[in-house]
Amino acid sequence: MPLARPLLTFWVGRAARQSFPSIGVEGVEVATQAEAWAAISGSAARSEAELVATFAPAARVAPADLSQPDPRVATLVPESLARRHGVVPMRADGRTIWLATADPLDFDAEQAIGFVTSRTVMLELAGPAALADFHDAIYDPGRVVSRMIDHLAASPHDGVVEDAPPPQEPDRDPALEAPIAKLIDALLGDAVRDGASDIHVEPVAGGVAVRYRIDGVLKEVMKLPDSTGPALVRRIKVVARLDVTNSMRPQDGRMAVRVDNQSVDLRVSTLPVARRGEKIVIRILDKRHLKADLNSLGLAKHEEQLLARILGHREGLVLVTGPTGSGKTTTLYAALNQLRTGKINITTVEDPVEYDIPDIAQIQVNEAQGLTFASALRSVLRQDPDVVLVGEIRDRETAEIAVQASMTGHLVLSTLHTNDAPSAAVRMRDMGVDSFKLGSTLIGIIAQRLVRKLCEECAAPADASTLPDDCKPPAGRVAAPRVAVGCKACRETGYRGRMPIMEVLLVDQTVGRLIEAGESPKAIASVARRGGMRTLWESGLDRVWDGRTSLDEVQRALGERHDEPIEGVIAAPEPVPVPVPTIQPATPPAPPAADATGGLRVLVVDDDPQMRRFVRMVLEREKYEVIEAADGLEALEVLDAMRPDLVLLDLDMPRLDGMATLEEIRDRPETATLPVILLTARTEDEGDALDKGASDFLAKPLQPKTLAARVRAVLRRSQL
Numbered sequence: 106m107p108l109a110r111p112l113l114t115f116w117v118g119r120a121a122r123q124s125f126p127s128i129g130v131e132g133v134e135v136a137t138q139a140e141a142w143a144a145i146s147g148s149a150a151r152s153e154a155e156l157v158a159t160f161a162p163a164a165r166v167a168p169a170d171l172s173q174p175d176p177r178v179a180t181l182v183p184e185s186l187a188r189r190h191g192v193v194p195m196r197a198d199g200r201t202i203w204l205a206t207a208d209p210l211d212f213d214a215e216q217a218i219g220f221v222t223s224r225t226v227m228l229e230l231a232g233p234a235a236l237a238d239f240h241d242a243i244y245d246p247g248r249v250v251s252r253m254i255d256h257l258a259a260s261p262h263d264g265v266v267e268d269a270p271p272p273q274e275p276d277r278d279p280a281l282e283a284p285i286a287k288l289i290d291a292l293l294g295d296a297v298r299d300g301a302s303d304i305h306v307e308p309v310a311g312g313v314a315v316r317y318r319i320d321g322v323l324k325e326v327m328k329l330p331d332s333t334g335p336a337l338v339r340r341i342k343v344v345a346r347l348d349v350t351n352s353m354r355p356q357d358g359r360m361a362v363r364v365d366n367q368s369v370d371l372r373v374s375t376l377p378v379a380r381r382g383e384k385i386v387i388r389i390l391d392k393r394h395l396k397a398d399l400n401s402l403g404l405a406k407h408e409e410q411l412l413a414r415i416l417g418h419r420e421g422l423v424l425v426t427g428p429t430g431s432g433k434t435t436t437l438y439a440a441l442n443q444l445r446t447g448k449i450n451i452t453t454v455e456d457p458v459e460y461d462i463p464d465i466a467q468i469q470v471n472e473a474q475g476l477t478f479a480s481a482l483r484s485v486l487r488q489d490p491d492v493v494l495v496g497e498i499r500d501r502e503t504a505e506i507a508v509q510a511s512m513t514g515h516l517v518l519s520t521l522h523t524n525d526a527p528s529a530a531v532r533m534r535d536m537g538v539d540s541f542k543l544g545s546t547l548i549g550i551i552a553q554r555l556v557r558k559l560c561e562e563c564a565a566p567a568d569a570s571t572l573p574d575d576c577k578p579p580a581g582r583v584a585a586p587r588v589a590v591g592c593k594a595c596r597e598t599g600y601r602g603r604m605p606i607m608e609v610l611l612v613d614q615t616v617g618r619l620i621e622a623g624e625s626p627k628a629i630a631s632v633a634r635r636g637g638m639r640t641l642w643e644s645g646l647d648r649v650w651d652g653r654t655s656l657d658e659v660q661r662a663l664g665e666r667h668d669e670p671i672e673g674v675i676a677a678p679e680p681v682p683v684p685v686p687t688i689q690p691a692t693p694p695a696p697p698a699a700d701a702t703g704g705l706r707v708l709v710v711d712d713d714p715q716m717r718r719f720v721r722m723v724l725e726r727e728k729y730e731v732i733e734a735a736d737g738l739e740a741l742e743v744l745d746a747m748r749p750d751l752v753l754l755d756l757d758m759p760r761l762d763g764m765a766t767l768e769e770i771r772d773r774p775e776t777a778t779l780p781v782i783l784l785t786a787r788t789e790d791e792g793d794a795l796d797k798g799a800s801d802f803l804a805k806p807l808q809p810k811t812l813a814a815r816v817r818a819v820l821r822r823s824q825l
Contacts, residue, residue, distance in 0.1 A: 142207065142233050153232035161230045169195060169205035169229035171239055178202070181222045190214035193231070193239045200224055205231040205239070285336045289344075290362075293371070295326075296389060297364040300602075302430075303388050306341070308334050308381035319596075320557045320603050321430065321662075338375070338383050345373040353377050357457075367393070372457065395435070395460050398443045402436065403558075403604035405647055407639070411609040415549035416440055419491070420715055422511040422546045424498075424533075425553065426523040432555045432605050433520045434459060437494055440518060441465060444492055452488060454481045455496035470496070478503040486510055495519040501537040508538055509806045511546040512715045513786075525641065526550040526610035527626035527633065534623065541809045544612075544621030545719040552608040554641060554662045556654045557600035563592035564599070564652070575666060576646055576656060584650035589657070600658065606644040611636075621722060630668075640668045705820060706730045706747075710740040710766065711755040711784065716807075720753060723809045724816065737761025741769060744776055751820055753803075756785035756794070764797060771798040780823045782815060 142153060161168045171193075178194040179187075181202060187193065192204040192214055202224040206214065209228045219226045292315065296304050301317035308314075313334040316325045329337065342349045345358030358373045372388040399412055415423055423440075425433045438460060441451060445464055453462075456470035456478070466488075468481050478495060479502040485493055486506075497520050498504045511517040523529045529550045534540055564587040569578060578584040589599025610616070610633050619629050634640070639647070645659035707729045709720045714735075721731040732749060734740040736758040743749075752770065756763035763783055770776045783794040786805040794802050800819050803812065 153234055157230050157232055164209040164230060166209045166228050166230050169193075169231040171195075171205065171231060171235055181224075182218060183221070186217060186221060190217065191233060191236060192218065193236050195229065197222070197224060201227055203227045203229060205229050205236060207231060207233040207236060285333065285340050289337070289340055293362045293369075293387075294364050296387075297362070297369055297391060299596075300394075301389055303386055306337060306385040306387075308378055308384065313337065320598075320600055321555055322557075322598075324596075334382055338385060341373060341385055341387070342375065345371075347373070347375065352383055359457075367391075370460075372459070390459050392460060395438060399436075399439050402439055403653075404607065405644065408607045408609055408644070411549075411611055412440070412551070415551075415609075415611065416444060416516075418516060418548050420511060420514050420516055420713075421548035422508060423516070423518045423549045423551070424521050424529045424547070425518070425551045426521045426526060426529045427553050428522060430555070431553055432603075433553065434496075436551065436553060436605065437518055437520065438462065441492070441494060444516075449491035450489060451492045451494070452485045452490045453494035453496070454478055454485060455494070479506055482506045482510070486513075486515070490515060492516045492518070497521070498533070498536070504533055504536045504538045505806075508533075508542050508546050512542065512713070512719065512806070514713055514715075523552070525626065525630070526552040526608045526638070527629040530620045530629065531626055539809060540621050540623045541722055542719060544617040544619075545715060545722055547612045547617070547620065549612060550610040552610075552641060553605045554645075555603045556606055556645060556648070556658050556662045557598075558602045558604055559587055559589055559652065559654055560592060560595035560599055560601045562594040562601075563590040564588065565590050566652075569650070572649075572656060576649070578646075578650050582650060585652045586649055587652040587655065589655050599655075604648070604653065606641055606648060606659070606662075608639060608641045608644060610638050642666050642668055704728050704730050705750040706732065707816065708732045708734060708740060708743055708749040708752045710734045710737065710752065710758070710763075712736055712758045713755075716755070719807070720812065723807075723812050727813050727816070729816070737763065737766030737769075740766055744770070744773075744779075748775075748779075750780070750823075751816060752779060752781045753816075754781055754783050754799075756783055764793065767794070767797050767799060778823075780819045782819055 142156065157168050178197045181197060182192070182194045182204075190206070190211060190213070191208065192206045195203045195205050197203065202218070202222050204214070204218065204226060206228050207230070208214075209230055215226045215228065292304065296317050299317060299319055301319050302321075303318040305316040305318070305323065306313060307316070308331075309328075312331055313329040314325055315327045315329065316323045318324075338352075339349050342356070342358075345360045347356045347358045348354075355377070356375045360371050360373060362369050362371055369392075370390040372390060374386045374388070376384045376386075378384050399409060404412070425436055427433050441453070441462060445451060445462070447464060450466075451464075452466045452468065454468045454470060458467045458469050461467065468476075468485065470476055470478055470481060478497070478499065482493070482495060482503065483506060493507075493510060493515055495503065495507050495517065498507060507517050507519055521529050521532055523532050527550070529552070530543055530547065533543055567586045567588045569584040569586055572586065591597040591599045595601045610629075612620070613636070615636070616629060616633055619632060630638075630640075641663055642659070645654070645663060646656075648654045649656050649659060707724055709717050709724075709731055710733075711717050711720070712735050717733045717735075721733065724731050732743060732747075734743050737754075738761045740752070740754070741761075754763045754766055758766075761769075763785070767781055767783065770779060770781060780800040781798070782801045782803055783799045784803050784805060784807070785794075791802045791804075800823070801815055803815055
């Protein structure tokens with residue numbers, strides 16, 4: 106069989122003899138350029154790219170940079186002509202066109218293309234296999250997409266978009282649209298099976314990169330040619346019901362896909378990228394990954410007990426903090442599932458609603474329609490909820506309503522973006538929430554991160570003595586650390602799945618007073634740690650010593666360690682009792698001892714213990730002695746036992762309400778002149794209260810400065 110043109114017999118043969126003397130090329134029989142290159146590549150054990158670098162000087166041409174082709178130049182050279190001569194147009198100006206070729210002595214190609222383009226032809230060297238790929242990328246992207254589908258091993262059971270429009274739409278390229286639709290189905294199915302949480306489709310230099318986020322880490326799975334990018338973006342926007350005509354504005358949409366007969370919800374976000382097109386991120390919301398309860402999160406026993414204690418309250422504010430993607434929503438959903446007994450009313454306000462939870466009213470925020478977090482939360486509080494989940498506290502208005510709701514008999518759960526638990530109180534204070542209210546309403550703050558779990562198939566034991574000094578287990582703590590290795594089961598990463606590490610701050614009276622006083626996060630953390638709180642690093646090390654994750658992974662998630670170990674905090678945490686969330690009847694307080702400082706005595710009557718605590722905190726700062734009563738009957742019992750200087754009386758209470766209690770106080774000769782301030786959220790009752798003998802009237806929510814000023818004014822008038 107004759108040699109392919111002069112390629113092998115002339116310059117390639119000469120270059121091969123000079124570079125590889127042991128190769129005999131004269132007798133090699135080939136029919137095409139590709140066979141000629143393959144013959145030498147096999148004999149010399151060199152890749153095509155290495156042969157290009159070797160042969161280019163012999164041919165006196167430059168190597169072609171195939172990473173920087175200009176797709177617009179393809180319009181100058183017809184596809185049939187480019188394929189016949191095996192060239193790829195790279196770039197051009199008004200006088201010259203540069204072509205990549207595997208045969209720089211093909212004068213027929215030089216003359217034909219020069220005639221068609223009316224330009225001087227300059228040749229650059231590239232291998233025939235690389236040229237074939239670029240032919241498809243420039244002239245037939247559908248063939249490239251088909252190869253990508255084959256690479257993903259697409260099957261009839263791959264992800265099929267539910268309720269999707271037909272692949273072929275008006276003004277679309279039918280040759281490309283059908284393969285793109287199949288590619289999207291294959292990508293979605295492949296990502297769901299791999300356990301990916303997100304799919305990133307991003308235009309980059311030289312193509313469109315497709316990456317999966319698996320266990321929190323991005324991994325590139327393929328790179329598509331530039332020409333397929335617009336078709337891919339357009340198809341995704343069509344099935345997500347987005348505006349395909351507007352590529353300059355970010356858009357959000359939803360769609361669903363069926364994988365292995367399981368429906369999976371997808372959230373789609375588009376974003377314009379300067380000079381490159383649009384980036385798309387698809388969030389995969391697979392209900393199979395939703396944890397049913399707190400026990401399934403993989404927490405340490407100590408953390409489970411603290412969370413159970415926090416959720417045992419029937420009112421107050423619970424915050425879960427951490428950056429985006431740290432599992433805050435998953436933790437809150439697990440908490441809701443644990444609270445969901447059918448005997449309480451649970452309502453959520455979210456943006457967006459990621460998972461549908463049975464027996465829970467979930468509200469989707471829609472700012473375009475005026476339904477913000479704040480406005481939705483106001484409406485929710487009129488729906489008699491017991492537990493309210495606020496997806497995120499973003500502004501002062503939402504923060505104040507959430508705090509007020511937690512002060513009026515509701516358990517409020519929400520998220521916040523801070524680095525650790527103590528900083529959450531400062532962040533709320535920076536939003537404008539009063540420190541007094543925070544200290545009296547916060548019952549728990551949870552900071553968390555996600556770390557990857559070691560693959561059980563390949564993780565190898567490690568010696569605990571090799572750990573850094575500040576990461577070694579304390580005396581008496583049995584440790585069995587392991588390191589990541591990598592195998593087929595974990596895709597050679599060494600990790601499979603993720604779990605949370607937590608910093609749980611239980612807000613007791615001591616921590617509450619620090620928050621009320623506006624102390625720094627460092628001061629709050631110092632006191633909380635001595636009370637048994639573990640930092641994120643200590644929680645992560647606990648899992649390292651158990652062999653559930655590696656020290657490298659904890660460092661990746663948290664960075665360098667900044668906290669100082671406290672002896673005994675990790676080694677032997679004290680068990681935390683889990684109370685049964687029952688409502689105990691109020692009991693009359695014992696008569697207090699006479700005030701040695703001569704301070705005035707105030708009786709606070711309110712059925713809400715959080716409100717009583719708040720008022721007590723404000724008044725004790727003003728050096729008043731405070732007595733508490735839970736309702737009107739209990740208040741009358743206190744009045745029989747002692748004589749306060751002032752009564753703060755809530756209007757709405759069980760057994761005996763504020764109006765009836767006020768009438769009874771005025772009917773008794775010994776208390777007829779006793780100053781009484783009525784508290785209520787209904788301002789329309791002010792006239793009736795004053796008519797019945799109230800000394801003053803305060804509308805809820807109470808402001809600390811206003812409350813203190815009104816009390817001083819009423820006491821001053823009573824002493825005239």
